[in-house]
Amino acid sequence: MTITRRNISFLWLAAFSMTASAKSPWDLTLLSTAPRVYDAPAPQAPPGMRAIYFEGLPWKDKPTRVFAWYAAPATKPGERVPTMVLVHGGGGTAFADWVKIWNDRGYAAIAIDTCGSVPEQPEEAPTGGKPHPRHDFSGPPGWDASFDQVDWPVKDQWTYHAVADILLANSLLRSFPEVDPKRIGLTGISWGGYLTAIAGSVDPRFRFAVPVYGCGFLGEDSVWLPAFAKLGPEKARRWLELWDPSVYLKQATIPFLWVSGTNDFAYPLGSLQKSYRLPPGPRTLAIRLRMPHGHKPGETPQEIHAFADQYLKGGAPLTSILRQGRKGQQAWLRFLAKTPLVRAELNYTRDGGVWEKRQWESAPAQLDRSRGTVTADLPDGVRVYYFNVVDERGLLVSSEHEEIGR
Numbered sequence: 001m002t003i004t005r006r007n008i009s010f011l012w013l014a015a016f017s018m019t020a021s022a023k024s025p026w027d028l029t030l031l032s033t034a035p036r037v038y039d040a041p042a043p044q045a046p047p048g049m050r051a052i053y054f055e056g057l058p059w060k061d062k063p064t065r066v067f068a069w070y071a072a073p074a075t076k077p078g079e080r081v082p083t084m085v086l087v088h089g090g091g092g093t094a095f096a097d098w099v100k101i102w103n104d105r106g107y108a109a110i111a112i113d114t115c116g117s118v119p120e121q122p123e124e125a126p127t128g129g130k131p132h133p134r135h136d137f138s139g140p141p142g143w144d145a146s147f148d149q150v151d152w153p154v155k156d157q158w159t160y161h162a163v164a165d166i167l168l169a170n171s172l173l174r175s176f177p178e179v180d181p182k183r184i185g186l187t188g189i190s191w192g193g194y195l196t197a198i199a200g201s202v203d204p205r206f207r208f209a210v211p212v213y214g215c216g217f218l219g220e221d222s223v224w225l226p227a228f229a230k231l232g233p234e235k236a237r238r239w240l241e242l243w244d245p246s247v248y249l250k251q252a253t254i255p256f257l258w259v260s261g262t263n264d265f266a267y268p269l270g271s272l273q274k275s276y277r278l279p280p281g282p283r284t285l286a287i288r289l290r291m292p293h294g295h296k297p298g299e300t301p302q303e304i305h306a307f308a309d310q311y312l313k314g315g316a317p318l319t320s321i322l323r324q325g326r327k328g329q330q331a332w333l334r335f336l337a338k339t340p341l342v343r344a345e346l347n348y349t350r351d352g353g354v355w356e357k358r359q360w361e362s363a364p365a366q367l368d369r370s371r372g373t374v375t376a377d378l379p380d381g382v383r384v385y386y387f388n389v390v391d392e393r394g395l396l397v398s399s400e401h402e403e404i405g406r
Contacts, residue, residue: 026202038053059161080179207312302394
């Protein structure tokens with residue numbers, strides 16, 4: 001058999017299924033207590049931004065601290081504002097600019113570093129993949145290093161600490177007088193989206209979660225298949241049973257918005273779909289053609305801001321996809337839109353194989369506002385398709401993709 005990205009997992013993980021115990025390793029009672037806070041050296045802190053450390057969980061019996069940027073808009077006495085927890089991805093750290101994006105929208109926000117790092121001075125900016133500098137109270141090294149930690153005690157591994165840091169950030173925010181504890185949302189990018197999928201599943205105190213790119217089923221299809229192959233079947237199974245988001249997503253009760261692109265190299269559409277189908281609560285999709293993968297593209301989609309406004313400010317909701325289906329070559333969906341839709345499009349590919357390499361095309365779809373329907377005739381040879389609908393605000397919502405003739 002030729003070993004390919006698509007079938008490598010089946011060579012040694014064919015028997016693996018997500019039937020592992022979903023018992024959470026995180027002590028929610030412990031993590032619901034606000035951690036101690038310390039001032040942190042501030043590398044060119046923006047006006048109104050506070051650089052802090054907060055106390056994390058012990059690592060190898062040693063104390064840890066988590067670097068974070070925090071800021072809130074000006075408030076009147078007794079006023080409480082909605083708030084966001086922001087989680088960076090691989091190669092990133094806590095980003096002050098990301099906090100400011102939310103401050104400018106009337107939100108408090110905290111951006112945390114999940115890898116024991118601090119933002120570098122401009123002259124020390126990483127180049128060529130050089131990591132951000134780690135501080136003296138760091139916990140375990142992050143993201144890709146987590147695969148090599150699978151034989152460590154569970155409470156010393158990176159995913160355990162990173163998710164705990166997110167829950168502690170939630171608890172810390174609830175202790176601030178300007179933060180409304182009933183209006184705290186969560187979003188993360190790439191590895192931060194992976195962590196968001198887990199944290200949003202195990203901490204129901206969050207009002208909603210927005211994973212960008214990140215999802216579960218990493219052992220079935222993801223950019224990390226070679227890392228799992230290197231671990232071997234037993235260790236790979238152990239890592240997946242502990243840390244794959246699919247183990248926890250079925251517990252989630254809060255609304256999720258899943259943001260990604262058709263050709264994401266790290267978290268393919270098939271794994272994303274299996275992930276977003278697990279939580280029993282409300283879900284919304286925003287899938288763009290060929291969305292770039294990165295911190296800046298992941299920070300800025302306006303659908304994330306509107307979703308936050310919907311749940312934290314009583315803003316107009318994103319369009320809801322009620323039902324979808326296909327009869328022969330005609331695909332259709334039914335929608336509910338509080339903000340009128342201005343267009344609908346059919347996105348499709350005739351390609352199979354690796355998701356990242358498929359060529360996608362787009363064509364207008366028939367939008368019937370009075371009936372709340374979208375229809376389109378599928379072109380010949382279509383292998384996968386889905387709809388996007390766009391409202392008057394320019395906000396995009398997607399249907400689920402369907403694979404034909406698999």
